Amino acid sequence: MLERLRTDLTYWEIGPYHGALPGPMRLKLRIDGEIIVSGELETGFLHRGLEKAMELHPWPATITYADHLDPEAAVFGELALCLAVEEISGLEAPPRAQAIRVLLSELTRISAHLGYIARVGRATGAETLIHYVLRDRERILDLFELLTGARYSLNFVRFGGVAADVTEGFIERVLEVSELMRVRLKEYNDLFTFNHAFLLRAAGMGVIEMGLAFRHGLTGPNARAAGISFDVRKAHPYLGFEALDFEVPLGHGEAGRQGDAHDRFLLRLREIPQSLEILKHVAENVPSGEYACMKIEREFEVPRGEGYGRVESSRGLLACHVVSDSGRFPARIQFRVPTTATLALLPEVIAGLPIADLPVLLASLDLSLAEADR
Amino acid sequence: MSSYPQEASWINLLSSTLGFTPGTQEWVFAAIGLVFIYCVIILPSAAMMSFLDRKLSADFQARVGPNRAGPAGVFQPLADLVKLLQKEAASTDWNWREALWLGVHTMALYSTVAVIPLGSMALLVDTDMSVFLPFWAALVLALGTMLLGFSQASVPGWFGGIRIAAQVLAGAFPSLVAVLCAGIHSGDYRWSAFVGAQAAFPLRWTAFSDPFQFIAFVVFVAGGLVMLAVPPMDAAVSLRDLHGGVSSHLFGRRLSLYRLGRFYGFFLWSVMATVIFLGAWTLPFGLGGVLRTREELWLLQLLETLWLLGKTFLLMLAITSLARVHPRGRIDQVTDFSWKVLSPFSLFALIGSALWTGWGLLR
Amino acid sequence: MKSSIFSTVRAYLYDVYLRFRSIWGSLLTALPYLWGAGELRKEVTEQYPDPISSRTADDLPARSRGLLFNDIQRCTGCKECEKICPVQCIRVDTEAGSDPTKLWVARFDIDFSKCVFCGLCVESCHPQSLMHSRQYEGAVYELKDLVASFGRGYVTAEQRMKWAALRKQAESDEVYL
């Protein structure tokens, strides 16, 4: 039937700005009817030259740039940079600072995952879910504001510690929010996760096979949904994650196939309770002491050397390679971001999908163009 | 309880009030009736429904909803309308094809005002075909919308147009069969016959008279959603992947006309569902009979229309609130749902209700 | 499982059942919100700051990073903020004033169209004159209005000479004391 109906291919360019796209990028599709035959990707519309800008600024100011790597999950960029710089300069963050960092990192993970859930909800047209999720993310952003003074680009982590001690009531509110989140997660599940219409949209759609994921070096929740058990927090523990007890969920393909869009969605939902577990444990045992090992001035100099910091961001392995030639300015700061791999495999995943699935697929991949373009 | 004498029709009352002699051409009456219904029923309903819908969905979503324009935001629809009307064109060249097909689309839509049943005396056209006229209008509407999409020469327009056509064809079949089921129950396809077969008490409504009619009711409503691309079956005008499909290039006045048309389609369908399946305008407690014997025709007509619209609004609100929690289906899933779920069930209901009614007659 | 007509029909009917059950299940979750049952289902909309129905600037957390404000009386004109600013949004011009320990800050401009509110300048301000205010409504009609000026203004040559004399006086006072 399809053979006889063969029609000419149409070309459709989506972007750089379109409501279904996760950020400014251009998709050049060749479509056969409504089926995508192949797609090409053009990115770079959000290139801000962060890595170059960092070379032109004193060390403390680079943190501001690192958190603009992905403003939605700002802490991870800062953490990767600070870990690398601490490795070079031999600074050691005091235990209290480590605990605050873990709190921030897990709160950010939850808030980024909630943002992801909201984006998937928006792509599938589930309005109520979006509002519930954003309402709850607001609570976490409130926590950020209480601790750091900003809601989105926090700029709070410093070399050898954090910028300030926890404010009064912060720890209690973290515990409160993590209790609340457990209730909310159940609500999301009842409302959306196994909704028949959502399963029809997401289950079995946009499957990333383990081999494909591996070929492009995919990491993070997307890779774990595909069955690759890799989590930086386990493989290269930082911030004392080795002492914490948590599981790394893997995708099973409960509704469709392993590594499909629903699996990716579900995996993030499963990661939130693990992060809540960590939050609870750390918040209850915040050690006393200093929050930073020294005050970082503008004249802060990093000795000659190199450092490499790996962090598990909400999207995967975020690494930072710092080269210093002993001065007030960095010689080179390079980021390895997880979205690069996701973007690289995107053309292979979209081939064969109907265009109506494109928004759901793009939302389910959790692309961050801000991060990929830098 | 067959049709009422033409002399009693509200339109004659209205035209005599306005000073027309009985010899005036019929089309003048019809035109007056259309404008009257449009201004008095449809526009206020659209405003009210958009406000209620927004408030209700806000309640669902732990929000406040519109609350700044007037007390509790009641004037929000008016504010929206004013805003849309004063918007300027994005481009200076006048897309006459778009205007043409928007016109066709709008005319097809509002031609059904002639057959919309709003009360025992507000039946402009009550023939044995009147229930099928909205179907015809929906097909012309689909053609108009499709060509409206094509005329925009953009990918969302093309895909939106084709999808609209696909959805109308998919949705028309099961809802047509569902109407047949109701026809078997009531014996004729006049509005008055549908009304006559029901009473005010919910268990005497066609939808609840037997299980097959209930299936037919559900199929009719769901088929209508597919046919008119109402959420959650609005894949044809999906905002995410198609930029709103056909409407992606409309703006300002044209957009408000188009939106109003979409609302009217949904409204018409809900009125039909209420008349055919949900007890129509029959007033409770025998109020209708009392008023008729007392010759309070204006009051009777008013009460009947309000009662009907009240039920219609409840139905519409139920559907929109369902759309709030229900993810949007993909276009092929929507048409699949119509062809593979609604259609078999409608046929099942048709056979069932035929047997049920036949068995009842035999006994 | 062996596929027969019965199993196909059964699977089909089960699918239809699931469809309706999931609609019902979703509605059951959302419906209690209609009557706002309980603390968990309250409306959470923050109305745009109005003192009656919602939070205002006074309710912001203590560390909240609003628009920057410079207390020019305390500012020493050390330019530390200008040097650390990652986006070069601060511009300071100074000259020697009457007080030998302090510079005359002729110009202290902050361009809020560039500022990213990172707070590094506040952290590095030694006299603690630069701080975040609780002001967050920064919208203006013209781009140039986004530049906040805290400077004391450039001085005339005459004034400059007078100050130089004053400084000299102060220095000589110090020597004699």
Next chain:
Amino acid sequence: MELAAIITKLNKAAPGAVLQKARFGRGGAQAIWIEARALPAVAATLRNDPDLKLDWLENLSVAQLEDALVITYFLRSRETPLCAILRATVTLNENESPAELPEVPSVREIWPMARSMERESSELFGIRFGGELAAAGILPKGWRGFPLRKSYVFPQEVFGIAHSRQGTDHA
């Protein structure tokens, strides 16, 4: 797997490729410096050797030190916790004509994930990986120069858009 054993294997597979091993950073990590020309042979060995199986290029980082570009390959294995760091240098000359640009053999056939990383570095540093100057589409078409090089001079005006803003005299 000890670093010494890896180097022994590499020396066997590609004699003369390994220049030295050096400490990387302050941690225990060690980097293997290799001859840039021998990169494909070394990469193939690292990837295919049954004891190593370094089949995952985690990161490709390029940094300019003086007048040399140091290319660092962060490798890891999918099955074992083994990690390795591979480094190669190319000298940079000031001539920016396409034929004069430094050339490094590409490893994208060996590690497919290298493709996008190589493209990015190629565009921003002006390195020809495998002989071609790929465009990752980051820079606008017609952009001159390679921004991540130390010698890069910022243009005052790009496509008619001045760098400084009218109305305010902030640079």
